[in-house]
Amino acid sequence: MNQSEWWRGAVLYQIYPRSFMDSNNDGVGDLAGIANKLGYVAELGVDAVWISPFYQSPMKDFGYDVSDHCAVDPLFGGLDDFKLVVDKAHDLGLKVLIDAVLNHTSDQHAWFVESRENKTNDKADWFVWADPKDDGTPPNNWLSIFGGPAWQWEPRRKQYYLHNFLAAQPDLNYHNPAVRQAVLANIEFWLQLGVDGIRVDAANFCCHDPQLRDNPARTKERLTVMGIRGENPYAYQEHLYNHTQPENLVFMRELRTLLDTYPNTTSLAEISSEDSLATMAEYTQGAEYLHMAYSFELLNDKYSATHIRETVERLEQKLEDGWPCWALGNHDVERVVTRWDKSQRHEDKAKMLNALLGSLKGSICVYQGEELGLPQADIPFEAMQDPYGINFYPTFKGRDGCRTPMPWNRTLNAGFSLSPPWLPIPQEHVAMSVQNQQIDAESVINAFKSFIKWRSTQPALIHGDIQFLAAPEPILLFTRKTSERAIMCGFNLSGESTQIDLPQKIKAHQLVGHEFNNTQLDSQNCLRFLPYGVFFAVLD
Known part of the structure; x- marks a missing residue:
């Protein structure tokens, strides 16, 4: 395998900056904290880090609502701190991937602030605007993933704007070439600083149906087959028109062309569509589009050998020359040792799942704490931060339970911060801290290190x-x-x-x-x- 394809079979370690390490003791993790702990990451034997958003943001969705794509939010430090992370990672032999939040911006982004003012400004069509129906209701039936209509009224323009996520996250209009060029310029800013790749957030959402056709309803039979419980109305539609449009591949080609001008860089697409495996194959075909992709098929609560086998086999049938990336956990889903086989919280289960993930064909993403076998934290309502969970509580408690700070040791706040952390750290996690596990020969982390080291010597398991x-x-x-x-x-x-x-x-x-x-x-x-x-x- 040549150096330009280092990402094939690579082990990526996802860092959620708010919860990794707090260097200035304000209760929130930061870039300097990441730099301080990169030695720990390198000792795990992984190949790269994927760092979730650290950009300037009002933090309505904890960094996925970006107000300046080329600035570090002061909460996480400054640009010099990011450069330190890149330099130290490279010194340790680690590649660095960053989140590229491309589908939307914050409603406080300068582009949107200008766009919402009127229909004639320079950014007037940089976002997805639509007139109301004659009765004043939204232009179609599209729904937001976070609940309710995907349209928000703007009185200054007397129009609605599209938001597939929070109302504070307006969707960019990728049918406009100027938007695509501006987004690519933002990505190039970070490539010039030495990042080795990007994880493309909601990669298939960038383009919408320009005719704004209604999504059809899901049949009751399909709802049953999919195991949908129905707490979120988003599940009741077949999402044929609000994302995964053919025009989206135009931008994916443009993005790949940019990356190809920076040798040895890579891209990882997050895919969530009506047929995510088919979309993964489409978005990674040949050398025109993205390098690899992952979806949520192994991030749901379906736990069986049959489900895993059928998922991988179906992807293999569709994939042709594309490349997958598998994950069992991330910052959006319940931690896997709790989500799968809920009756058992067993160290041996965590060890097995880590080995299983590393044995599948593809690259793999390991979310921080999985090397410790951390279970999902139970966050009381009064401590919840995630707007998704707050909206759907108590049926769905959101994503806070997988985002609690890393437990480094048994000292105050598990060694994460001297101040109370932004989310509480369960005592169960403190007992499973890095320090405790490193001195236990039979621990989950030592099994993880041993497996990753052995895997690196087995080309059959890598490619x-x-x-x-x-x-x-x-x-x-x-x-x-x-x-x-x-x-x-x-x-x-x-x-x-x-x-x-x-x-x-x-x-x-x-x-x-x-x-x-x-x-x-x-x-x-x-x-x-x-x-x-x-x-x-x-x-x-």
């Missing part, structure tokens, strides 16, 4: 093909194969011991990864998995 093998629930069994080597990988997704007959004869000398290979193979080729057991064998 080999994947083929699933027949196995009953709750066992997931597949091979990863290059022309030089094949590895059989097995995972017990349950907290109970179970056994299977392997589809081909495995001998004792073929077993590998002994420090995390917690299975027993008898002379009859019957493999007994311990609870949340993991199995690796080299095939002759």
Whole structure:
């Protein structure tokens, strides 16, 4: 693999700046705090960091409402702090990816402040504006992900503007070439500072249907099949027109052209569409579009060997020459050790899930704290910060529970800050701190380090093909194969011991990864998995 494709099979470590490390003791993490802890990240054995937004923002959506794409919010420090992060990361051999929030801006961004004033200013058509219907209601039935109509009235223009997320996050009009050029200029600003890539937030949302056609309703049958509970009205529509439009690929090509002028950079698209796997394939095809993509198929609460196998196989069928990136957790979803198999919060489950993620074909994203096996924090209503959760409480408690600060040690506020943190840190997390786990040979973090180190020596696990093998629930069994080597990988997704007959004869000398290979193979080729057991064998 050449250096320009370092991202294929790479391990990306996602840092949520507000919650990683607080250097100035104001209760909120910052860029200097990230710089101070990059040595820890490098010791995990990962290849790159993906840093969530740190741009200037009113923080209505905690940085995903950007008011200046080329400035660091004072809450996180300044531009010199960011340069320090990049320089230190590179000195440690880490690549740096940053979030590119492209679909929308803050309603306090200078572009929108000008655009909303009237219909004749220079930025008048930089956002998605539409006249009301004759009765004054919004132009169509599109809904916001955060609940309610996706249209907000602006009395100065006597028009509605589109917001697929919060009303404080107006959508840019990507049908306007000037908008696309300005967005690309913002991205180039950070490329010139040495970033190695971007994670494209809501990548398929940038373009809307210019005819503003209504989205059709989902049938009751489809709602049932999708397992939709219905607390959010957004789920009741097929989102055919408010995002994932063909014109969006025009901008993806322009974005890739820019990245190609900066050698060895990469892009990671966040995809959420009616058929996310098909969209992932479309957005990563050939060398025209983005380098890799991830979706929410393994970030939901569907937990079974069948679901994982079917998800990966369906993507493989569609992907052709594209490249996936898999994640089991991030800043938007319940932590995986709680979300999957809720009856069990077991260290062995965390170890197994980390090994499973690292064995799938593709690059992988590890969200901060997954190397510790942190469970979801239960945040009381009075301490909640997330507008998404506040809107839908108590049915849905939002994203605060996965965003609590990193527990570094057992000192005040888990070593995160000398001041009360912006979200409370559960005592359960303090007991699972980095310091506590580093001195425990059997801890989740030490298992994570061992696995990532071993994985880095196994080309089959980094860029080999994947083929699933027949196995009953709750066992997931597949091979990863290059022309030089094949590895059989097995995972017990349950907290109970179970056994299977392997589809081909495995001998004792073929077993590998002994420090995390917690299975027993008898002379009859019957493999007994311990609870949340993991199995690796080299095939002759």
